Amino acid sequence: MxxxxxVLDSDAEEFGGHKRLNHDTDFFTANDPWDNRRCSLMVYIPCRTAFVLAKVD
Structure with a gap:
């Protein structure tokens, strides 16, 4: 995993958003294939929101 x-989301208060995303959340890949890829990742994304994830070493 x-x-x-x-690391960045358009729903943050500084961009006029509603602060619905928690920046302390860790996201982990799963070994479940999806769309011809080896692994998958499930996330909550509020409507009209974009965000950037960064890999943690």
Missing amino acids: IRYKL
């Missing part, structure tokens, strides 16, 4: 952290 690979761990990712949320």
Whole structure:
């Protein structure tokens, strides 16, 4: 499993958003294939929101 952290999101207060995403959340890949790829990742994404995840070493 690979761990990712949320580093930027358009729902943040500084961009006029509603602060619905928690930047302390860790996201992990799963060994479940999806769309012809080896691993998958499930995330919560509020509507009209974009975010960037960064791989944690």
